[in-house]
Amino acid sequence: MIRRRDENRGPWYLLTGLVLGLAVGLLISWVLSPVKYVDTAPFSLRGDYKDVYRGLIAAAYQADGDLGRARSRLALLGDADPARALVDQAQESMVDGKAGEEARSLAGLAAAMGGNPNQIAALRLSPSPATPTPAVLTPTLVPSSPTLSPTVTPGPTLTATVSTADALLSATPRPSATRAPTDTPQPSRTPTLTPGPPFVVADQKKLCDPSLNVSILQVQVNDAAGKPVPGVQVIVTWNGGQDTFFTGLKPDVNPGFADFTMTVGTVYTLRLADGGEPINDLTAPLCAGSNRPGGWLVTFKQP
Amino acid sequence: MSRRLLGFALAILVGLAAGLVYGWVINPVKYVDTTPDTLRADYKTDYVLMVAEIYRASPDLDQAARRLALLGSQSPAELAREAALAARAGDFPQTDQDALDVLSRAFQTWTPVARGATPQKAGTP
Numbered sequence: 328m329i330r331r332r333d334e335n336r337g338p339w340y341l342l343t344g345l346v347l348g349l350a351v352g353l354l355i356s357w358v359l360s361p362v363k364y365v366d367t368a369p370f371s372l373r374g375d376y377k378d379v380y381r382g383l384i385a386a387a388y389q390a391d392g393d394l395g396r397a398r399s400r401l402a403l404l405g406d407a408d409p410a411r412a413l414v415d416q417a418q419e420s421m422v423d424g425k426a427g428e429e430a431r432s433l434a435g436l437a438a439a440m441g442g443n444p445n446q447i448a449a450l451r452l453s454p455s456p457a458t459p460t461p462a463v464l465t466p467t468l469v470p471s472s473p474t475l476s477p478t479v480t481p482g483p484t485l486t487a488t489v490s491t492a493d494a495l496l497s498a499t500p501r502p503s504a505t506r507a508p509t510d511t512p513q514p515s516r517t518p519t520l521t522p523g524p525p526f527v528v529a530d531q532k533k534l535c536d537p538s539l540n541v542s543i544l545q546v547q548v549n550d551a552a553g554k555p556v557p558g559v560q561v562i563v564t565w566n567g568g569q570d571t572f573f574t575g576l577k578p579d580v581n582p583g584f585a586d587f588t589m590t591v592g593t594v595y596t597l598r599l600a601d602g603g604e605p606i607n608d609l610t611a612p613l614c615a616g617s618n619r620p621g622g623w624l625v626t627f628k629q630p
Numbered sequence: 631m632s633r634r635l636l637g638f639a640l641a642i643l644v645g646l647a648a649g650l651v652y653g654w655v656i657n658p659v660k661y662v663d664t665t666p667d668t669l670r671a672d673y674k675t676d677y678v679l680m681v682a683e684i685y686r687a688s689p690d691l692d693q694a695a696r697r698l699a700l701l702g703s704q705s706p707a708e709l710a711r712e713a714a715l716a717a718r719a720g721d722f723p724q725t726d727q728d729a730l731d732v733l734s735r736a737f738q739t740w741t742p743v744a745r746g747a748t749p750q751k752a753g754t755p
Contacts, residue, residue, distance in 0.1 A: 352649015
């Protein structure tokens with residue numbers, strides 16, 4: 328009688344055991360003893376820690392000027408476009424009011440990385456809400472003033488000891504990226520802003536480019552030796568608005584270059600955040616013989 | 631009855647094994663938002679090396695300590711010393727070893743002070 332009743336139950340007991348075992352197995356593997364990642368790599372860091380790491384890389388680059396090492400370190404973070412990530416973070420630093428050393432070093436490294444200039448240009452610092460027009464950059468406009476020394480020093484060819492693929496795809500990424508071998512060529516260091524006297528206006532020139540229908544304010548910042556200086560914060564203000572940006576975000580022109588689209592009829596004041604004399608009452612000029620708006624090329628220089 | 635019991639036990643074992651394989655191998659817990667203190671030792675060494683490089687150019691022990699604080703509860707002196715040892719063991723370039731040694735020595739006599747007080751700095755390179 329009892330046997331018959333057990334036989335009537337069928338194989339359900341097997342399924343019950345299976346489900347019970349599965350539940351216990353998942354409890355152990357997900358809760359009681361989950362896989363522990365104690366030896367993680369930088370690319371698995373949380374976003375804010377990645378920002379800290381990136382800022383540290385930029386500051387270290389500013390300190391030692393080793394671009395190859397900076398590239399290798401950035402590769403460990405797994406950013407699809409490291410230069411863009413640097414510019415993004417520089418922008419965020421500006422928004423957060425941390426527009427000091429960090430933003431400067433980030434912009435300086437971005438400029439040295441020589442990322443896609445159009446991409447970097449599109450990521451210019453966001454203007455304030457009262458901006459009359461969005462700042463549009465025109466990478467085709469190359470200053471022709473002899474004071475600009477528009478030769479862009481090509482980025483050094485460096486051998487990164489760890490590839491991005493290594494850092495991203497390998498289950499055990501090889502962290503020897505920073506163990507730069509002693510024969511790693513030292514890149515020619517991109518000049519960065521060094522403490523010194525405030526910049527002064529060395530030249531202000533009206534530009535009329537018939538191919539342009541917009542008025543561009545071009546800014547060039549050079550050091551005392553005439554070398555372009557990246558990472559200099561430029562501030563443009565007008566009635567009810569302000570825009571802030573850095574030199575060096577258009578490395579295709581030169582590391583000390585920045586530009587801004589002016590609105591015809593608006594009066595601007597241009598100055599550098601590091602002090603020095605401002606230029607007041609800047610307006611979009613009209614080119615002679617046409618109604619086309621012209622632009623300005625303002626060159627700052629350390630005395 | 632005993633055969634039934636055996637089948638039940640076997641089913642539990644199979645389910646347990648399946649659960650473990652699924653949880654540990656097929657779909658393990660993923661840590662995508664890790665913190666710097668979980669970094670592998672060599673990455674930590676590189677992190678400390680970056681701090682040392684910055685310190686070499688701009689000697690600010692308080693700032694260096696703040697940066698190292700992200701690496702966990704160890705003191706900055708311990709972190710710097712361990713990184714210096716790791717760099718030596720890992721045949722880092724001599725300049726890197728020197729930078730880490732300088733930072734390590736500087737932290738040996740550094741005392742964290744309460745906010746607002748004047749920090750004590752020592753061992754500048």
